[in-house]
Every structure is written in C-alpha cells, then in structure tokens.
Amino acid sequence: MKLLTYYVCSFLMLSMSLVTSQTIYDESKVPTFEVPDPLVAVSGEKINSVQKWETVRRPELLKFFENNVYGKLPKALEIDSYTILEQDSNALNGKAKRKQVQLTFKNNNKILSFTILLYIPKNLDKAPVFLGYNFYGNHTITEDKAVLIPTAWANNNEAFGIENHTLTEESRGKRTNRWALEKILDAGYGLATIYYGEVDPDKNDFSDGVHNLLYQETQSQPKPDEWGSIAAWSWGMMRALDYFEKDPDIDASKVIAFGHSRLGKTSLWAGATDERFAGVISNNSGCGGAALSKRKFGETLGVINERFPHWFCDNFNEYSDNEEALPIDQHQLLALIAPRPLYVASAEEDEWADPRGEFLSTYYASSVYELYGKKGIGTKVMPKVNEPIQNTVAYHIRTGKHDVTDYDWENYIKWANAFVK
Numbered sequence: 355m356k357l358l359t360y361y362v363c364s365f366l367m368l369s370m371s372l373v374t375s376q377t378i379y380d381e382s383k384v385p386t387f388e389v390p391d392p393l394v395a396v397s398g399e400k401i402n403s404v405q406k407w408e409t410v411r412r413p414e415l416l417k418f419f420e421n422n423v424y425g426k427l428p429k430a431l432e433i434d435s436y437t438i439l440e441q442d443s444n445a446l447n448g449k450a451k452r453k454q455v456q457l458t459f460k461n462n463n464k465i466l467s468f469t470i471l472l473y474i475p476k477n478l479d480k481a482p483v484f485l486g487y488n489f490y491g492n493h494t495i496t497e498d499k500a501v502l503i504p505t506a507w508a509n510n511n512e513a514f515g516i517e518n519h520t521l522t523e524e525s526r527g528k529r530t531n532r533w534a535l536e537k538i539l540d541a542g543y544g545l546a547t548i549y550y551g552e553v554d555p556d557k558n559d560f561s562d563g564v565h566n567l568l569y570q571e572t573q574s575q576p577k578p579d580e581w582g583s584i585a586a587w588s589w590g591m592m593r594a595l596d597y598f599e600k601d602p603d604i605d606a607s608k609v610i611a612f613g614h615s616r617l618g619k620t621s622l623w624a625g626a627t628d629e630r631f632a633g634v635i636s637n638n639s640g641c642g643g644a645a646l647s648k649r650k651f652g653e654t655l656g657v658i659n660e661r662f663p664h665w666f667c668d669n670f671n672e673y674s675d676n677e678e679a680l681p682i683d684q685h686q687l688l689a690l691i692a693p694r695p696l697y698v699a700s701a702e703e704d705e706w707a708d709p710r711g712e713f714l715s716t717y718y719a720s721s722v723y724e725l726y727g728k729k730g731i732g733t734k735v736m737p738k739v740n741e742p743i744q745n746t747v748a749y750h751i752r753t754g755k756h757d758v759t760d761y762d763w764e765n766y767i768k769w770a771n772a773f774v775k
C-alpha cells in the first residue's frame with residue numbers, strides 16, 4: 355500500500371511539474387498564429403455593416419461558442435415564483451435598502467432556489483445595479499449580520515472555516531475586501547450578488563444544480579454540446595435580470611454583469627448571450643474568459659479542461675492542446691457584447707490569466723465596436739500598469755495579484771458613470 359502511495363505521489367508530482375515546466379510565461383515562446391477576424395464570415399464574406407454583423411456574423415459566432423465552448427441550454431427555464439425572504443429599508447446604518455430575494459424554479463418534479471442579496475442606495479428611485487456572483491456565500495461580502503447563509507454545497511476552505519462542504523457563520527465578512535460596497539452605493543449604484551454554488555455546485559458532478567432540472571428521461575449528464583457550469587451560472591445571472599425587471603427599485607436597463615476569474619468567464623458569457631445586460635466587466639477572467647486561447651500563455655485549454663472538466667461543454671475538449679484547430683478565439687466572445695460597454699481588467703502578478711492576452715482580446719474585438727461607431731480600445735500598445743484606458747471598451751492592468759480590489763472598483767465605477775449610467 356505504501357509503495358502504491360509512493361508511485362501515485364511520484365506520478366502526480368511528475369505530471370504537476372510537467373504542467374509547470376510547459377507553461378508559457380515567456381513572450382518569445384508564444385506561438386505565431388492568425389487571429390480569426392470577427393468581420394469575415396465563415397463563407398468568406400466581408401462584414402462591413404451593423405446589419406450584416408447582426409444577421410450573419412454575430413449569429414454564427416454565437417452558435418459556435420454555444421455548441422463548442424460553453425454549451426447550449428437544453429431549453430428555457432423561467433422563474434416559477436419569487437419570495438422576498440427579508441428586507442430592511444435602513445440597512446448599513448441607514449445608507450441602503452437591503453433585500454434578500456429567493457427565486458424558485460421547477461421542472462421534472464425537481465426544485466431549485468437561489469437567493470439574490472441586494473443593496474440599493476436609499477435616495478434613488480430606480481438604481482442601476484452591478485450584478486455578480488460570490489464564491490463563498492452572500493454573507494462573506496459584508497459584516498451585515500442579517501445576510502442569510504446559503505445551505506448549498508461549498509468548496510472546503512480552511513481560512514474561511516468551511517468544512518464538510520458547509521458554509522457557516524465563521525466566514526461572514528471574509529470577502530468584504532472584494533466588494534467595495536460603500537463606494538458602489540455612494541456612487542449611486544446598487545449591488546446584487548448570488549452564491550454561485552446555489553445555481554450549480556462547482557464540482558464535476560452533474561447530478562446536482564440546475565442541470566438536474568432539465569434532463570430528458572434517462573439523461574444524467576449534459577450532451578456534448580450542452581451547458582457546462584459556466585453556462586449554468588450565466589443562466590442564473592439572466593434569471594436574476596428577469597427578476598430585476600419586476601423590482602420597482604431597480605433600473606433593469608442599467609444592469610452591469612460583473613465577475614472575477616471563473617465568474618468573470620461567466621459574466622462575459624452572460625453578457626454575450628443576453629443583450630439586456632447594459633455592460634459587462636471581466637475581472638482577471640483569463641483562459642476561457644477574456645484571454646486569447648491561441649497564445650497558450652499561462653493556463654491553456656488542455657489544462658483547464660482537465661482540471662475543471664465541468665466548466666465547459668464536452669465538445670470543447672476537441673481543442674485541448676489543439677488550439678490551432680479553433681476557428682474562433684476569445685476576442686470574438688468580447689465582440690458579441692458590442693456595442694455595449696465592456697471592461698476587461700488584469701493584474702500584473704496574475705500571469706496564469708495572461709494579462710497581455712486579455713488586453714489583445716479587447717484590441718481585436720474593437721473592430722466590431724467601431725462598426726457601431728463606438729470607441730474601442732484604440733491602440734495595440736498595452737497600457738502601463740495602473741494606467742487604465744477607458745472607452746466603450748475599457749482595459750486596465752493593476753499592480754498586485756489575482757483578486758478584486760478597491761482600485762478595480764474605483765475604475766469600474768468611473769467607467770460605468772461615463773458609459774452606462
């Protein structure tokens with residue numbers, strides 16, 4: 355047994371070191387490749403008008419991402435009912451209204467519920483809102499004792515006191531640093547957040563979460579072209595938006611989809627598929643998010659598909675260690691958000707997410723924004739650290755690591771004031 359453990363450990367260490375040694379962190383090792391042109395259709399037709407973009411090119415790109423990257427939704431699943439679990443018009447020392455709204459979905463004799471935590475500035479009739487998922491429960495984003503603790507499955511995390519996949523009081527307020535709540539409210543925006551594990555637990559298991567509600571008889575996991583977890587989380591953001599359309603305190607025409615890392619991949623896909631989102635923010639989304647896959651810098655498709663086989667649809671495995679074969683790249687995902695405002699942000703020490711690949715993606719998406727008469731990123735020269743470029747397409751790289759900071763939020767707010775509000 356000991357010997358077996360030894361062999362297994364050695365094998366694991368060897369494969370880990372292979373992954374690290376093969377990881378490209380050197381610009382001179384980035385392969386040369388042709389960037390697929392968002393403005394040339396599969397047929398070869400040049401796309402030179404908004405009309406052609408919207409009727410020919412956008413639909414074919416969207417379809418490719420649906421069938422081969424994130425996976426398509428098997429069918430529509432609308433809100434069955436919603437319940438305001440709790441509300442207080444004098445939350446956060448009188449600064450905000452707080453609401454906790456539970457949305458419930460039913461199908462196949464199965465039920466799924468998730469809870470939106472909402473803070474809205476008190477003095478506003480209808481607030482524009484940033485909507486984004488959190489990783490460890492709504493109660494982690496604030497010290498506010500009234501915020502309910504989700505009961506859904508969670509990843510264990512010693513620092514957060516999460517054992518047995520169960521969220522507890524111990525993690526209350528542990529992620530306040532990632533949510534500049536006061537700044538957001540002071541700037542006249544609401545903040546809405548949802549624990550992503552309530553929509554789909556983040557593990558390679560398709561017997562739980564929303565997938566489970568939409569299987570056909572005898573089906574127990576999505577088909578190769580059907581939704582993985584990122585598409586499921588994006589679905590949840592769209593259903594939150596459905597609810598916002600009914601909430602008199604919210605201006606549903608000014609909802610900005612926000613997300614960090616895997617949840618930034620999620621906000622991009624939500625914004626690309628649902629044109630009701632007024633703006634989209636990708637914070638350090640990296641591989642499978644804003645970064646160009648064909649650069650193979652940092653995390654690659656082979657690595658992400660192996661480590662997180664449930665995030666994308668099975669058809670995406672086709673491109674693991676085979677990025678050359680991809681007829682698209684992630685700048686075309688960004689282009690699907692045009693002409694709506696888009697902000698991509700990187701961090702200097704987050705090489706795994708390929709900051710340059712994220713920047714170049716905004717550059718190559720910009721031709722579609724320009725077709726609409728909007729200002730894209732405007733330069734192929736990557737800006738210096740902490741020197742944001744803010745047009746309809748915005749980008750910054752800040753000092754520091756893979757994270758969401760006040761600096762990020764200050765810039766998102768400034769850009770949202772100019773381009774969304």
Ligand code: GTR
Nearest residue numbers: 614615616617640641653658
């Ligand atoms: C990493 C993963 C990234 C990113 C990140 C996160 O392990 O390789 O693609 O999504 O997780 O979501 O925190």
